Amino acid sequence: MPLYKYRCSNCGYEFTILHSMNEKPDITCELCGGKAEKMIGKVGISFKGSGFYLTDSKKGNSNSPLKDNKNETSNEKVTN
Secondary structure (H helix, E strand, O other), X not given: OOEEEEEEOOOOOEEEEEOOOOOOOOOEOOOOOOEEEEOOOOOXXXXXXXXXXXXXXXXXXXOOHHHXXXXXXXXXXXXX
């Protein structure tokens, strides 16, 4: 079951309650007994695996076409 954060509309006290997603409880403040409203907050995201960071693209196959093109262009001489 998920945790939900609530804020009292009377005194501003914030607290957390565990209840089902389908449940629509009538939550009251733990301190003053006023009506509490569900808060909308940020969701934590965790990126796992490869391909999410700039340094991940530098690992791997040394025969990468991008790497070969860089070496060829840096060794060429420009003549006019």
